[in-house]
Each structure stands twice: as C-alpha cells, then as structure tokens.
Amino acid sequence: MLRLAQENSTWGYRRIHGELLLGIKVAASTVWQILKDAGIDPAPNRTSTTWPDFLRSQADALLACDFFETRTVNGTRLYVLAVIEHTSRRIRILGSTAHLTASWVTQAARNLVMDLDDAGRHARFLIRDRDGKYPILFDAVLTDAGIQVVLTGVRIPRMNAIMERWIRSCRRELLDRTLIWNQPHLLYALREYERFYNTHRPHQGIDTARPLQTLPQPTTDQAAATRLDIRRRQRLGSILNEYHHAA
Known part of the structure; x- marks a missing residue:
C-alpha cells in the first residue's frame, strides 16, 4: 500500500482503493492516514471549492x-x-x-x-x-x-x-x-x-436588516431618544407585532 501511495501524489488514493477491490475492505480514513504518513499532500481535485x-x-x-x-x-x-x-x-x-x-x-x-x-x-x-x-x-x-x-x-x-x-x-x-x-x-x-x-x-x-426595507438612521441625540413615540401594530390577532415611530 505504501509503495502505491508513493507512486503518484495525485493518483495514490485512487490506486489504493483500486487495488483493494480484490476483496480487502478498508475505511477511507485508513487510506488517508497512509497518505499522511507517507508525506503525500491531498490531490488537487480534493482541495476544490467547498x-x-x-x-x-x-x-x-x-x-x-x-x-x-x-x-x-x-x-x-x-x-x-x-x-x-x-x-x-x-x-x-x-x-x-x-x-x-x-x-x-x-x-x-x-x-x-x-x-x-x-x-x-x-x-x-x-x-x-x-x-x-x-x-x-x-x-x-x-x-x-x-x-x-x-x-x-x-x-x-x-x-x-x-x-x-x-x-x-x-x-x-x-x-x-x-x-x-x-x-x-x-x-x-x-x-x-x-x-x-x-x-x-x-x-x-x-446584520439585523430587513429584506425589503432599509434600516432607519440611528438616533445620536440623547435628548431625542428620551422623547421617542413608539407605536405598535398587531397582525393576526396580536400573534405578530410591529413597532414603529409615530408619524
């Protein structure tokens, strides 16, 4: 197995599994460990987009x-x-x-x-x-x-x-x-x-935004923040509640 793994860093994994079709079963993690012990990096096609x-x-x-x-x-x-x-x-x-x-x-x-x-x-x-x-x-x-x-x-x-x-x-x-x-x-x-x-x-x-409505500008005036008039709108018999500034 080790000789097969060392033959080619790209095809080592496939060669090992190909040889094991003769009747020997082994976990993929075992093959990975063999390649790692042999100092063989993962093949390029296994480092593609995740x-x-x-x-x-x-x-x-x-x-x-x-x-x-x-x-x-x-x-x-x-x-x-x-x-x-x-x-x-x-x-x-x-x-x-x-x-x-x-x-x-x-x-x-x-x-x-x-x-x-x-x-x-x-x-x-x-x-x-x-x-x-x-x-x-x-x-x-x-x-x-x-x-x-x-x-x-x-x-x-x-x-x-x-x-x-x-x-x-x-x-x-x-x-x-x-x-x-x-x-x-x-x-x-x-x-x-x-x-x-x-x-x-x-x-x-x-970031706490809403799909179809932009976020309001943050209030920087502390005095204005103490005078906010917030109203509630209920939907579906108060199952859903929306809060907004009074007009």
Missing part, C-alpha cells in the same frame, strides 16, 4: 426552496412551498394546497419565474432536496429560465440550512400559535407572515 465557499461566492444569485406541512383543526394536511433568497433573506410563499400534484408544483415554478422577472431579480441557482414531490417539469421550467437546480446530499438537511431555518421560524412564530381552519385561512396567515418577515422582522444573518 459547499460553504460555493454558498458565499454565489449568494447574490442563489435561491433555496422546500416543502413543509401543517394541519387544519379538522386534521386536513396542507402542503406549503416557499422560496428564500440567500443574500437578502427575502421569502416568497409560492402557495399551499391539500392535493399536491405534479401540475400544481410545476405551476408554482412558473409563478416563481414570473415573480423574479417582475422584480428584476436574476437567479442562477436554486437549492432543493431530493424529495419526490418535485416533478421533472419543475426542474425543466427553472432550467429554461436559466436557473440551475442544485440537489442537496442524501440526508444532509444542513446543505439547505437557510431554508430549513426559515421553516423553523415560521412554525415557532406563526403556525404553532395559530389554529388553521382551512386552506384559504392558511394562505392568508402565511401572506401576513411573509409581509412581516420581509418588511419588519430583523434578521441576524444580515
């Missing part, structure tokens, strides 16, 4: 999507599809349905493309998991619009962590505190949360 590097370099043109489920008071299961922009954290609720069909999901993709065009937003990649809810036409619609679909690894939800984190926030701040009567009521509540999330709620991931 997933975090890809996310950072393509953030401006990166979208992510996912499905999540909720139930009405009578037990009806409803499916929701949402998309988030990595850079701005802007969320888009593409819709909700009780009957998840290929045509519904495909139409949601078309709606997303039209919404991006109307907003003058250009995206190059969309991250999604390998859920069977996505039909072939979903990817085809996005590909025709110049958006490449990037699949996450098997059982690696952290590859879509920003989208997963939004779903967690939506559940904790809205769905876990609301009795959903039916599909129209769910869509209404989600639209309210979408507006709240995009225009008011601060996001730590973008």
